[in-house]
Amino acid sequence: MTEWSIQELAKAAGTTSRTLRHYGDLGLLKPHRTGAGGYRFYDDTALVRLQRILLLRELGLGLPVIAEILGGERDTTTALHTHLELLEQERARICRQIDSVTTTLKKTEKGLPLMPEEVFDGFDHAQYKDEVIERWGSDVYTSSDKWWRSMSEQEKTSHLNAHKDIAAAFGKAAADGIGPESDTVQAITHRQFTWVKTGWQGKTPSADAFIGLGQMYVDDPRFRANYDVHGPGTAELIRDAMTVYAETNLR
CATH class of the missing domain: 1.10.490.50 (Antibiotic binding domain of TipA-like multidrug resistance regulators)
Structure with a gap:
């Protein structure tokens, strides 16, 4: 299974590691696993979820609203x-x-x-x-x-x-x-x-x-x-x- 470090994912998404950690702290984007020293790694599911977060952000939605939307999605x-x-x-x-x-x-x-x-x-x-x-x-x-x-x-x-x-x-x-x-x-x-x-x-x-x-x-x-x-x-x-x-x- 392919996975990406937090730095690799942040660079690919055009954002920062700090932002991804913030999303994680809010429960929006959980890492697939956490390695030695607390380093976070993400899988395909996290990529798709981050794409959804960024798309919703571009629509002008705040993070609390995004959390509600993602939390209620079943499909x-x-x-x-x-x-x-x-x-x-x-x-x-x-x-x-x-x-x-x-x-x-x-x-x-x-x-x-x-x-x-x-x-x-x-x-x-x-x-x-x-x-x-x-x-x-x-x-x-x-x-x-x-x-x-x-x-x-x-x-x-x-x-x-x-x-x-x-x-x-x-x-x-x-x-x-x-x-x-x-x-x-x-x-x-x-x-x-x-x-x-x-x-x-x-x-x-x-x-x-x-x-x-x-x-x-x-x-x-x-x-x-x-x-x-x-x-x-x-x-x-x-x-x-x-x-x-x-x-x-x-x-």
């Missing part, structure tokens, strides 16, 4: 398929950005007129604009977009991290087999409702709007991928939980 292959889908989506987006900048550069050099749809292709600040307007009207989109643009980068990060924590909690509940009607899941759903309401500038979503939003999390592959990174079935649990919440609290 590494399914989790990797989900991450592969996310990475392919990101690659497609970056390719669009490259094409956009290339087109802008060529047209600027030649003095040709620029088209907004070319200049901003691949930039995702309004990627759900059409869906939002179609489902809930232009007022909701305009208000939310204005609110988002008015926030500082720190406020934006805080808002997004709050939702990642909510999604991770749903993922853990899905892994534990907890149903959408349970008090535990409904408490998480209330956090989801509050988060959505904040993004809608304090406007309370109607029952139908909240149910429709939950359905979109399942139907739209972009949303599904972002939720199912926390474990298979997370998007479906969120949809069902939002339906229960809406029927109970918003009718």
Whole structure:
């Protein structure tokens, strides 16, 4: 069986031995064995787990949330398929950005007129604009977009991290087999409702709007991928939980 020292693994992963030891101390990345003098060695399983940790870190998740996700996973292959889908989506987006900048550069050099749809292709600040307007009207989109643009980068990060924590909690509940009607899941759903309401500038979503939003999390592959990174079935649990919440609290 092939194994790697902590120095070899850190170098291959582009990180440091100190970071790997920290992951180990948190229970995220256990060595395959510990040799003389406390030297740590890692096997293939550790390589795959470290890849998962680094991928989740690139998505902006904190270590406590990552620990919950990895702790609740029962199928590494399914989790990797989900991450592969996310990475392919990101690659497609970056390719669009490259094409956009290339087109802008060529047209600027030649003095040709620029088209907004070319200049901003691949930039995702309004990627759900059409869906939002179609489902809930232009007022909701305009208000939310204005609110988002008015926030500082720190406020934006805080808002997004709050939702990642909510999604991770749903993922853990899905892994534990907890149903959408349970008090535990409904408490998480209330956090989801509050988060959505904040993004809608304090406007309370109607029952139908909240149910429709939950359905979109399942139907739209972009949303599904972002939720199912926390474990298979997370998007479906969120949809069902939002339906229960809406029927109970918003009718």
